[in-house]
Amino acid sequence: MAQELKAKGNELFKEGDYTGAEDFYSQAIAKNPKDPSFFTNRAITRIKLTKWADVEHDARSAITLYGPENPLALKSSYYLAQALLGLQRPQEAYDVASNAYTQSLAAKNAQTENLSRTVLRAKQAIWAARETGRLREMDATLGAVEGLIEADVKRALEELEGRLERGEIGEIGFGEDRDALRADAENNIRNVREAFAVSSKGEIKERVVPDYLIDGITFEIMHDPVITPSGTSFDRIGITKYVEKSGVDPLTRTPMTVSDLRNNYALKAACEEFLTNNGWAVDW
CATH class of the missing domain: 1.25.40.10 (Tetratricopeptide repeat domain)
Structure with a gap:
């Protein structure tokens, strides 16, 4: 049954x-x-x-x-x-x-x-939360403005939940409206931060680590990237240990050996340049 x-x-x-x-x-x-x-x-x-x-x-x-x-x-x-x-x-x-x-x-x-x-x-969400705290500590006005945006979306979400409980909207409509409210709030905060970044001449600016610099095994910024036969780059130490143990590509699952790895000099240069100009990212 x-x-x-x-x-x-x-x-x-x-x-x-x-x-x-x-x-x-x-x-x-x-x-x-x-x-x-x-x-x-x-x-x-x-x-x-x-x-x-x-x-x-x-x-x-x-x-x-x-x-x-x-x-x-x-x-x-x-x-x-x-x-x-x-x-x-x-x-x-x-x-x-x-x-x-x-x-x-x-x-x-x-x-x-x-x-x-x-x-x-x-990990990106954890970093974003830390960045929010850092930016708001740097500028109380920015913190106050973002706090107002968050308070507004919280009230709107509570009203939306009330409509769901009263049967005025269904589960799917509730989910769509909730996502739209959150997206609007995130967009408003993004616009506020951009405005503060301009007015402070870049001093108050959110710091972001580009996805392509992050290793898919350790989830840290790569310092010695190599590329697999399938075309994906990993930091040498992590992918070497993985391949020696499993004998397969971590994404495609096709057989491979450490000798199949190739240096990715262009990505290594990009990682080095980013870390040179963004020392904070070492602790990302």
């Missing part, structure tokens, strides 16, 4: 009816709360609905049922990290994704690339 409910949920998910799919998965869980796949399926459905607190619950439940060392739990760890990012808890997301990424490398799991991207997203 529970499997039939799951199958119906799968059908609705494929059709894009995420609310209906969520309901069937919930019924399946009620019938059999010991099957971790039910929680995993409901988690991905709730990701589509951007119900991050519920995603966190389902992902943690699935991980507990699978067992944290079980490779089958890696997909749930990926969902959990996404939920934590959605809940604006980037350090927790980084810890979860980093641990799962390490496990996925050892297990040669299909979630490696997804987890790699999530680790980087979490």
